[in-house]
Amino acid sequence: MGRSVLVVDDDPAYRAAVRALLEVDGEYAVSEAASASAAVAEIARGNRPDLVLLDLGLPGEDVFAAARELNALAADVVIVLCSVRAADEFGGRIACSPAAGFLAKARLSAAALSRFTAES
DSSP: OEEEEEEEOHHHHHHHHHHHHHHSSEEEEEEESSSHHHHHHHHHHHHHOOOEETTTTTTTSSSSHHHHHHHOOOOOOOEEEEEOGGGGGGGGGGGSSOOOOEEEOOOOOOOOHHHHHHHO
């Protein structure tokens, strides 16, 4: 396995689809969290993925606050925000976050994620 990614999404079917997509060629080892708070707990326990793919649509959670907390715990971990919604629907909040960027869920691929990890 190459790089590791923590997929943070409340939809287990989406997490499974991302796992299947990213692990198929062995480029990524995928771990999962169903909430931002679970992701923060994983990082606090010492899990240090290369990248966190963080869904902006997590119900009942301030994902931008979670991104800041993840960054405070592990500044070397690349955070990529994702959503089914367009980036411009979030105003300037994405640009003001510690995330490396935004990726539309429909555009998710190993190559798209590699672009973010290559920049780190």
